[in-house]
Amino acid sequence: MNRRSFLRCATLTPIFANTLLADDSDIYLNKEEWELLIRVNTRLKRIKKHVGFGNFNLISFNETLFYARSYSKIGAFTKKELELIDKLFHEDPKIYGFYGERTCLRIDNEVLKKQVTKIPYTGHFIFQGKALEDYYNLKKDVGDTLILTSGVRNIVKQLSLYVNKIYNSRGNMTKATKGIAPPAYSYHTVSDFDVGRKGWGYKNFTADFASTDEFNKMTKLDYIGMRYKKNNKDGVRFEPWHIEVI
Numbered sequence: 001m002n003r004r005s006f007l008r009c010a011t012l013t014p015i016f017a018n019t020l021l022a023d024d025s026d027i028y029l030n031k032e033e034w035e036l037l038i039r040v041n042t043r044l045k046r047i048k049k050h051v052g053f054g055n056f057n058l059i060s061f062n063e064t065l066f067y068a069r070s071y072s073k074i075g076a077f078t079k080k081e082l083e084l085i086d087k088l089f090h091e092d093p094k095i096y097g098f099y100g101e102r103t104c105l106r107i108d109n110e111v112l113k114k115q116v117t118k119i120p121y122t123g124h125f126i127f128q129g130k131a132l133e134d135y136y137n138l139k140k141d142v143g144d145t146l147i148l149t150s151g152v153r154n155i156v157k158q159l160s161l162y163v164n165k166i167y168n169s170r171g172n173m174t175k176a177t178k179g180i181a182p183p184a185y186s187y188h189t190v191s192d193f194d195v196g197r198k199g200w201g202y203k204n205f206t207a208d209f210a211s212t213d214e215f216n217k218m219t220k221l222d223y224i225g226m227r228y229k230k231n232n233k234d235g236v237r238f239e240p241w242h243i244e245v246i
């Protein structure tokens with residue numbers, strides 16, 4: 001084999017080719033979208049600061065546009081920024097390897113205060129009915145070290161988490177979408193909530209939560225489900241902290 005064809009073969013060995021493919025198959029925002037994303041992220045953070053952490057969980061998209069227009073310290077969303085938001089809400093996330101069901105059809109979805117109950121000292125809300133019942137039963141069956149870490153999240157809150165995740169993933173949409181559901185695809189908008197162990201901080205959102213006594217007790221309860229088990233068909237990472245309301 002002459003040197004030239006050897007080099008060609010060497011660069012096509014399966015391992016190397018696969019490595020290249022793995023990196024290349026991730027989908028990124030383009031440069032213009034990336035710059036818009038930074039501005040949307042900043043504006044959403046200003047909204048959160050303006051309405052407060054608790055209210056930000058519930059506010060609708062229309063209310064968000066109103067606040068942005070009305071307060072110069074927030075500033076109205078530009079047409080291009082709204083186009084990016086529209087794309088993040090409406091596009092099919094299967095292209096990023098997310099196969100979960102759409103939970104919300106309208107970007108201006110409303111969550112009414114009378115539909116939810118605020119859980120003291122958490123800044124979070126839970127839907128009345130089965131979800132709230134589950135939460136109280138969990139506190140009773142698992143104990144007081146079990147805490148609510150995230151409850152109802154309307155579209156804007158989910159959008160802000162998604163946008164921030166894309167930002168932290170440097171525009172890598174494939175990576176971001178595996179870490180957090182896109183704004184129209186979260187079960188937090190319709191039913192589910194997250195729990196953790198008191199004092200565990202960010203570790204409550206890692207697979208380590210599955211090693212806690214709290215989690216162990218939860219696995220024995222038949223009135224709740226685990227939405228995102230290991231290797232779930234939705235393509236979402238293992239989330240032992242995420243309670244499926246059944």
Ligand SMILES: [Zn+2]
Pocket residue numbers: 150188192193194241242243
């Ligand atoms: Zn969750």
